Amino acid sequence: MHPRVLLKNRKSGRIATIDEYRQSGGYQALENAFVKNDPPPGDIRETLLEARLLGRGGAGFPIGKKMSTVPDNAPHPRYLVCNADEMEPGTFKDRVLIHADPHQLIEGIVLAARAIEAEIAVIFIRREYENAARILEREIQVALGAGLAGKNILGSGHDCELVVHRSAGRYICGEGTALTNALEGKRANPRRPPPYPTTSGLWQRPTEVQNVETLCCVPHVISNGAPWFRSLALTENGAGTKVFSVSGRVNHPGCFELPMGIRLSELIEEHAGGMVPGSRFKACMPGGASTRLMPGSMYHLRLDYSEMEKNGYRLGTGAIMVFDHKTCLVQAAANLMTFFVRESCGWCTPCREGLPYILDLLKRIEAGQGRAEYIEMIRKMCGHMKYSYCAFAPGAVAPVQALIEDFHAEVTDHIENQGCPFKNRQSGENDAESHY
Amino acid sequence: MMPNLIIDNKKIRVAKGTRVIDAAESAGIYIPRFCYFAELGAVGACRVCAVKFIDGPVEGIRMSCMVEAEDGMVVATDDAEAVDFRRHVIEWMMMNHPHDCPVCDEGGHCLLQDLTVAGGHGIRRFAGKKRTYADQYLGPLISHEENRCIQCYRCSRFYQEYCGYTDLGVMGIAQRIYFGRYKDGVLENPFSGNLIDLCPTGVYTDKPSRYTGRRWDFERTTGVCTTCGLGCSIMVSARYRQVVRLEAAFSRAVNGAFICDRGRYGFSWVNSENRPRQGRVAAKAMAPQKAAAAAAGRLDSLAEQYGAGAIAVAGSGRSSLETLAAWMDLCRRRSWRGFFFDDLAAAPAAPAAVSGLSPENVVSMKAVESADMILAVGADPLGEAPMLALAMRQAWRAGAKVFAIDSRDLEWPFEFQQVVAEPHEIVDLLSGIEPENEIGGNAGKHAGKMAAIQDQIRHSRFPVILCGTAIVDQSTALAAAGLVKRLRKNKKDTRLFYTLPKANTFGGLLLDHRVQPPDELIHAMESGEIKALVAVESDLWQNCTDRDLLERALNGLEFLCAADCMATELVSRADIVIPVSSVYEAGGIYVNQEARAQWSAPAHAGGTPVRITGAGGHPPRVIGSAIPGGDMPGAWQAAWQIAGLAPPAGPGEMLEWMTKTYPVTAPVKTMAAQGVRIFPLQ
Amino acid sequence: MLPETYINEVEKRLRRAVHPREIIIDVMLEVQQFYGWFSDEALEQTARLLNMSPLEIEELATFYNYIYRQPVGKYVIHVCDSVICWMIGGYESFVEHIQEKLGIRMGQTTDDGMFTLLPVCCLGYCDLAPALMINRTIYGRLTAEKFDQIIEDLRREK
C-alpha cells in the first residue's frame, strides 16, 4: 500500500467534515502559522521551495519559486487565486479533492495566502462544478465560524477573505492570465508578461495563481516538512504524491493518489483495474488533452515531472487517458482537436486559424480523402504552434504531433488505403492493432 | 543609454524602449505586421512579425513587435524558419478571407493584399469551407464587410482603448470572432473614420467614396485640414476635378496618425453643385477675371464718390495666409476702411491667445499626450478641436488628471473634474492659483475644488493649461497666460494651449494683430459709413448672432462683392461674385493654434468637376482645349485682379512678396514638412 | 422585467464592490436564470444594471458558452463530446439515439420548449463516461435506456 496524503479522508458518498479533517491533523499548520507565526511567511515559501512542490495545474512550476517572485515591497491587497477551472479533458482530480476534503483546500489556500501576505483569495471554479462550488461556500462559512479564515484569523490580526467565483465556461479561463482577465470582467484572453502576475496580476496587484491540488499539498508540506514530502516520491528528483485521474479503457476509471514516480503500468494494472476485457493498451495521454500520446513502448515509464521530461513527455495534470487497440487515433486526435478549435480564445492567428486547418486535414485523412503531403503540412503547422501567443496552441497540437511521429503507420494506412481501418474491419477478428 | 543591435547584418542604434519592429523600420527593413500599430501599442495577436533572434539577451523566434531593442541583439528577419512561419500565418489568415479583391474598395492599397503577395502565399491549399458573417449598417460614412476580417483587433482597440467609446468591439470566440456593434446603427465615436485607415484590409471602407476609383486613379497629396484650428495633416484624393476622399496623414507633431470625422468628411462643399464656379455680375455670368474687373470699376467709382474709407473687406481664418496677406495689404494700400476678421466674432479672445503664446510656453497637440495634468478653462475640445480631446485622453490614460472650469455640460471621453463656473468668473479663479502660497483670489464657493487643482498643479511634472477663445473674453485668455507665466517662473515646465476656431485664425492675427472685429464693421455699415464691402471667403453671415442687424446693415450697402469658393449666404446676395479656387486646388499656408505654419499642397488643378460638366454623358466631356471652370483665380490672386494689377506670377513669387511685405512671415521660407512655428515679432 | 428586489440587491453589491466589473459574470448568469435565456432584453437590462454599454455585455456574453444568446428549453442538455465520452460512449450512436429520442438535432429545442440539445466540452466526469449535464446536474455512465429514463422523469416532473 502506498501512503495516502491528500485523499486520506476520502469517504465514499460524502465529504469529510471539519472535525474529521482536524482529527487527521488538519488546521494544525494554519494555527501555528497564524497564532505563533511559526513558520513565518518567508519560511513557508522556503519550505515549499525545498519540498520541490511543483504546480499540479499542468505547467509543473515550483510553487515556492513563484511565491518568491512576489516583491517584498509589493502593494496590497495581494491576491491568491485558487484555480479550480479544471477544464483540461480527462482531468477531474480537483473535483474529487474538493468533494473529498474541502477543508484541506481551504487550509491550503489560507496558508498559501499567508506565504505571500495576500488578504484576498479567490476560488475560480468551472460552471460544471456547481456541487463543488456549493460545498466550498458552505465549508468556507464553517471555517469563518471557526476563525480559520476571514478577518483577524485566530486573533492574529491577519486577514484572508475567501471568494468563490463561478465561471461561465471556456477552457481558456483556466490559463492563469486569462483567468485574471475573466475575474476582471473582461474577455478571457491571456495576458502576456511582462508584467508577471506576481508583480501585477488581478487588478494590477501581485497575484499568485495555484491549482487546487497544489494548494491541497501545502498544509501537509508545512506540517511534516520538506524532507518528508520529498521522501514520498519513488524517484530521486520527485516529491510528494500525485492524484491521477484515470479514464478510458480501464476497468476502474477514477482518481488514485499514488507516489510521484509510480510506473504507468502499475497505475493501470494495479490501481485502475487493468484494461477492460478484450482491450489491449495502445496509447495514453499522460497529463490531459494537451500532452503527447504515449505509445506502448512507454508503458513502464515512471510518472514524474523530470522522468517524463527526459523522455519527451509532460506529466501535465496527471490525467491518464487510456486508448485501446480498437480505437482509431486519427479519430481520437480529430476529436481532441475539435475541442481545442472550439475553445480557442481567438486572440492569435496560429491558434484561431491554424488549429481548424489541422483539424480539417485530420478529418480528411480520417474520411479517406487524405493525401501524402498532408502529413508534412500537419507536421509543419504543429511545429509552428509554439510561436502562438499562449500555451494553449502548443498543447493543442501535442497529441497530433505524437500521432504523426509515433503512430505514423496508422496515419499512412488511412491515406494509402483511403479510409479508416477501424471502420472497415468488423469486430475483434481482424484487429487493426496488429499493424501498429 | 541607446541600445545597439544588429538586424540583417545592419548595425542599428535606437532610442531605449524602441521595439525591434520599429528599429528595423528605421533602418529601412520592413517587417510585416497586422496588429501592431505604433499609436495603439503592441499586443502580439497576429504573429506575422516573427523574426529570429540569433544572439543576445533573447534567442529564438519572437514577435518583433513585442520585444524591445536591447544591446547586443542580433536579429535575422530572413531566417528560413521565421519566413516559413510568417508564410503560414498569412495562409491561415487567408483561409476564411473572401478573396474579393476585385470588388473590394481596399483593393490596391490593402496591407493584407501586399503582405500576402510579399509573403509568397500565392496558391490556396486549404480545401475546407469558409466561414461567413452578416455585415452591419454602421452609418452613412463607413461600410462594414466582416468576411474580410483577419482579426488584428486594431479596430476594437482603437475604438475602446484609444478613443473611449463602447459601441463597437469584439464579440464571439475562436473562429467566430466578430468585430462590430451590438446592433446595426450609426457609430457613436466622432473619430470612427480612422477605422478605415487602420483596418489592414477591407472590413471598414469609406462609404462616400465608394465606386469613385482605385487609389492609383486618384491625384493624391498631403494637405492641412481646414476644419478647425488644429491643422491636422490629411491626405487628399481627387479625381475628375473633384475631391473624393480625405484620410489622415501622419504628422509627428500635430495629429499623429489620426484625424476626426468632422475633418475627414467635412469637404462636400468643395464638390457642391452650388459652389460659385463662374463670375457673376448682377444676374449675368461671366469669366472670373471679367467679374473682378467689373468689381474693380465699381470700387474705384465708389471710392471717388464716398472716399476710400467707405470701402471695407471682410475675411476669415479659412483663407490661406497668402490670401489674408494679399487682402490686408490691399486694404492698407488703398486706404480702405480696413480688414475685418470674422473669426473675432466666433472667438473674441483670439487676439489675446496669439499674444499670449511664446516659443517657451507653446505646446504641440502631440505633446499634450505627455502632460500629467491638464486644466481646461472655457474650452470644449471635443466640440472645438476634436483631435485635442483624443490627445487629452491619451494623457489621461497615462495617468494625467484633467480638470475643467466651465459652465457648460461637458462630455469628454475620459474622466475629469469640473468646477462649474460662469465664463466671467474664470479670470478670478485663474489668478488665484499660486505656485507656492495658499489658494488666493476670490475662489469663493469654489475654494475647495480650486485648492485641489492648485495642489495637482504643484505635484505635476508637466501641466498644460488649455484655454478656449469662444465663450471667454480676452481677459481670461490673458489670465491663462499669466498663470503659465507664474508657474514657469517657479521652475515648473507649464505649457499653454489655446483652441482657435479656424485653420488660420492664428495666421490672420499674426499678420495684423489689430485686425478689427466684425461687429464694428456691421455697425459702420448700418450707420452708412461703409458703402461697399468685399467679402473674401467670409463667414460674416454665419458668425453673426444678430441676423436682423446684419440684414439691415447689408441692405444699407451700395455694393457687395463676394470672392469665395463656397456657396455662402453672402455669395448669393452679392452684386458681383468672383469664384476662387479652394485649398485643394490652390494650396496655401495655414498657421495653427500653436503658431505652426504648414503648407497645404494643391491636390488637383481647379475646374468644374467632370460629374457636372459631363452631365451624365458618356464619355463625359465638353469639347475645348481649356479645362472647364479652370480659370478661377486663387483668392489671393483676386486681390490683385480687383486692384487692376498683375498678381505675382506663381506661388514662389507670391511667397517672396508676402515675406517682404509681412516680415513676420519670413520663417515660412524655411518651412520643413512638419511646418515651422511663427510668433508675432516683438 | 427583473424584480425590484434583485435590482436593488445588484445595486447594493455594485456600491460595495471595489471593482464593479468583478460581478459581471454573476449578474449575467443570474439575469439569465430569471429570463430563461440571455435575450436582448436580458442583455440590455444587464447593461443598464451595470452601467455598461450593451456591446460591452455582448462581448462577454458571446465569449462564454453558458450564456445562451438564443432561446433554450427548460432543460438544456449538454452532451459531452470530448475524447473519453466519445470513446467509451460510442459518441456517434449515442448522440444519434438522443436526437431520435427527443426528435431534435444538436443545437435545437423541442417544440414543447422542454429540451435543448447542445454539445459541450469535457465536463470533468470522464470517470463516469459517457456523461452529460442537464441544466446543472451531471449524469454519468449513461446508456440509451438510462437516458430515456432521465428524459421520462423530467417530462413527468415538468
Ligand SMILES: Cc1cc2nc3c(=O)[nH]c(=O)nc-3n(C[C@H](O)[C@H](O)[C@H](O)COP(=O)(O)O)c2cc1C
Ligand atoms: C489553456 C490552458 C488551460 C489551463 N487550465 C488550467 C486549469 O483548468 N486548472 C489549472 O489549475 N491550471 C490550468 N492551466 C495552468 C495555469 O495556467 C497555471 O499554470 C496553473 O493554474 C498554476 O497553478 P499550479 O502552478 O499550481 O499548477 C491551464 C493552462 C493553459 C495554457
Ligand code: SF4
Ligand atoms: S503581434 Fe502581430 S503585428 Fe503584431 S506585430 Fe506582432 S505579431 Fe506583429
Ligand code: FES
Ligand atoms: S471526456 Fe466526457 S466527461 Fe471527460
